[in-house]
Amino acid sequence: MYKYDAYDKTIVAERVAQFRDQTQRYLEGKLTDAEFLPLRLQNGLYVQRFAPMLRVAIPYGMVSATQIRKLAEISRRYDKGYVHFSTRQNVQYNWPKLERVPDILAELATDEMHAIQTSGNCIRNTTTDQFAGVAADELVDPRPYCEIIRQWSTFHPEFAYLPRKFKIAINGAKQDRAAVQVHDIGLHVEQNSHGELGFRVLVGGGLGRTPMIGTEICSFLPEQHLLTYLEAILRVYNRYGRRDNKYKARIKILVKALGAEAFRAKVDAEWQHLKDGPQTLTEAEIKRISQHFSSPDYIDLPAKSALLQQHLQQDPNFRHWYQRNVTGHKVPGYAIVTLSLKATAQAPGDATDKQLEAAADLAEQYSFGEIRVSHQQNLVLADVQQDHLYTLWQEALKFGFATPNIGLLTDVICCPGGDFCALANAKSLPIAEAIQRRFDDLDYLHDIGNLDLNISGCMNACGHHHVGHIGILGVDKKGEEFYQVQLGGSAYNDASLGKILGPSFARDVMPDVITSIIDVYLKHRTPEELFIDTYRRIGIQPFKDRVYASNN
Amino acid sequence: MPVIIKNQTVISDTYTFYATYTEGDVLAKHSIIPVDDFLANPSLLEQHPGTIGVWLDSHHEPEALSPYLHQLAVIAVNFPSFTDGRGYSIARIIRERLGYQGELRAIGEVLHDQLFYLKRCGFDAFKLQAEKDPEEALRGFNDFSVSYQAATDHPQPLFRHRLH
Structure with missing residues (x-):
């Protein structure tokens, strides 16, 4: 790193x-x-x-x-x-x-950490795939570009007082794990037919009050032009983004008001002045930064560990965990482990000091001393030998990291909500916990399969509710906390924004509402369908009918 | 006597600031007038016996000034609020694209903690809010001794001049 x-x-x-x-x-x-x-x-x-x-x-x-x-x-x-x-x-x-x-x-x-630009109307932390550099489906490691952007954006003198916050995400794999379509700027790293590296550039995505999917404004930006092009986009936004209304100040509103074509034309006109200027990346600089992300010293291992197979056969609990929390690695004999921070009754994404220290120990013992944080609020050990998975799992169990629920309904993305946040309209943590308690039967949970449940305590959408397969939004109704449910969102390659199911619900019926939604899915699904597939096939009406029939 | 910070020193402000100008108004010897009023009366540059500067608000387009740049002694950019960051882009365009060499002055809500960024974007003169101590604010220019990215003050980014 x-x-x-x-x-x-x-x-x-x-x-x-x-x-x-x-x-x-x-x-x-x-x-x-x-x-x-x-x-x-x-x-x-x-x-x-x-x-x-x-x-x-x-x-x-x-x-x-x-x-x-x-x-x-x-x-x-x-x-x-x-x-x-x-x-x-x-x-x-x-x-x-x-x-x-x-x-x-x-x-x-x-220890080389800071809090620079983690809030405010400036360029925020660039996010990426938590499996960057190790994913089997990766085309290009996005992390060197993230670091290049980090340095360029740190104390950028021109862009410290933008109309509103500004978020950039980069993905370099086939599967988009960085939600790039819902960022102010989303970048897909790609290689063109001549073997050159570059970016497909999307702008104007975002969640919040007016959720939008980003629009492509450049199909292939050669890598050396990354910073001058970003600078052109930011300058257009800084000059013309709305400043009269904070809810209309994100770049997506400007892109929509101008139209994607006119926005692109403005960026291109600006870029003509900056292109090939001093901020153009040099090969030496890309190489210098890339060296920080070279592969660790992997050892030669068989693609399949016999020891692992043996443990998988013998221990069903381990098997459950392996199925959900372990992901394939690009290097034979290695695996990616996600440590779940979504144990029931633990606020999603929270970790105690003891857990942090345990995670550090595990990283040092099993994964070259590095940890990643995922945007789903879990921790990742990216380079674990398959032979070590069983002992790692036993250690993870002791510290409450081994809940076998990655990608499942109880792996909730959730903001701190009304328990902590001054902006929140409603609490979010008790909803997450009540739903986790309702779906505590592992076999049932695994049978439901991949399902993103995202909860935000207000429309600022820190819990990404618009792109949850099921999204929950806390709303305030005359001083009382209610919850609106949305269905059909996705943050992946097939990104979509959820549709509102109907009138909002009181807190205590929320587990029943989710149960009803799941029942409709289980009733209608074909054997190969995930929740989102069934939803897209049958539409919102059957869910509506069922939920409002049984929870009124 | 009002003061400004110029080249990181507190000096007297010799300019008179006009919120509006109409043809025929009597101007002080050294005057700063609104950009639109100036563009309606560009002959002032020849007729006025003293020096003329213009000021832009944050929504103005600096490109319109390009025919007159070499004759303008001062261009001032107003920050209606210190959180309105348009002036930073305006300054870089005036310096880097239009090639303006004269005084570029930040006016309006100009504060100690913005001076470093303002300087980086090409401002060399700063009129602070009247109640702020300009001597104390001078420290703000030295908040950082190194920067990653290119800007007006350092046209080369760090990666092009780093030592290792």
Whole structure:
């Protein structure tokens, strides 16, 4: 993974000093609340319902065992001994003290971490496939480009006060695991027929109040032009994006207002001035960054481990876990393991300090000391020998990481919701838990198969409810919390936005509502169909009929 | 005497700022007038005995000024709010595309913590809010000693001049 050099260290150290000074001036009354607001947000610091919340960057989800230990230590010393992993592959502390945030940032900097641009109206953490570099279906490893974008976007002087936040995602595999179609800019890394690397560029996707699927504005952008082209898009957005209404300020609204063609023409006109300029990537630079992501020292192993086969036959619990939480690896004899942070009664994406330290130990013992955070809020050990899977599973069980539910209904994507977030209209965590409790029968859960359940506590959609196969949105009705259900969303290659089922529900009936939806699926499905397939074939009406007949 | 920061030093502001200008108005010797009013009266450049500068608001297109650039002593860009970032793009276009060499001044809600970015985008003069201490704000120029990306102040990105 990427290692800081002297330049990176200087920049992060100077950021700590800058924010210490800003915090001090704020506490002395020299900065007003309004003046301090964007400064603290661009350092990931929110003022929340009960306490500030600090969001720490995990660039494109890559984190080392050493860094994870540091995150654990900080959670003990400055917080309440746990953290929350977000859908932007970042990590959040829910209870830091504002005055101590500069000290936390200084601690983070000692292990090459920071909170730069994790919030605010600027370019945020670029996200990618959690299986980047190891996926069997990968065409190009997207991580070098993520790092190139990280460096370019860090303290970009022109784009620190955009109309609204700006999110970029990159995918380099056949299967889109980075939800690139619902990002402000989505990039697919591709190789053209001449063997050259480049990007298919989408703009104007996004969730939130006005969800949209991104539109392609460039079918193949050669890799050396990545930064000049991004700069052209950002400049057009910075100049012409709406600033009069925060709900209409994302780039998707501009793309829609102008039309994709006119937007593309504006970007191209701007790009003519920037193309081939100094920000054009050099081969040397791409190579320099790529070297940080070279493969670890894999050993030669048979494609199929006999030991693994033996354990799979002998232990059905292990088999369940293997089926759901282990993914094929591009290197023979290796496997990708997802550590589930979705045990029932644990807030989705939360991990205690002990769990973090256990994950660091497991990473060091089994996976070259690296961990990834997925946008589904789980942790990934990307390079595990198949021979080690059984012992790893036993270890993971001890620390509550081995819930065999990856990709299933209980692997809920969920925002912190009304329990923590000042923006939320409703609580989201109790809904997740109630549904997890209802679907606690593993055989039943496995029989239902792949199903994304995404829950957001408000229409800002941090829980990605629009792209869940089943999406739940917390709404406020005259001071009471209600929940709207959407069906048919998807964040993958077949990206789609969910359709609203109908009037919203009270919290206590939500498990029944989900059960009814599942019943309709089970009744109508053909043997090869997943939930989303059946939904697309039969449409929303049968679900509507059933849910409103039985839950009124 | 009002002051500005120019080339990272606090100096007296010799310009008079006009929110509007109509033909025939009497202007101070050194005047900054709105861009639209200037474009309606470009002959001011020859007729006015002193120096003329213009100011743009954040929605203005700087490209319209290109025929007059070499005659304008000052171009000021207004930040109606410090969170309105359009002025950063306007500045880079004025400097990097239009090649303007004169004073480029940030006016409006200009604060200590934006100075580093403003300088990087080509501003060399800054009129802070009246109640802010410009001497203290000078520290803001030195928040960072190195930057990754190209901008007006460093036309080469770090990767083209790094030592290793």
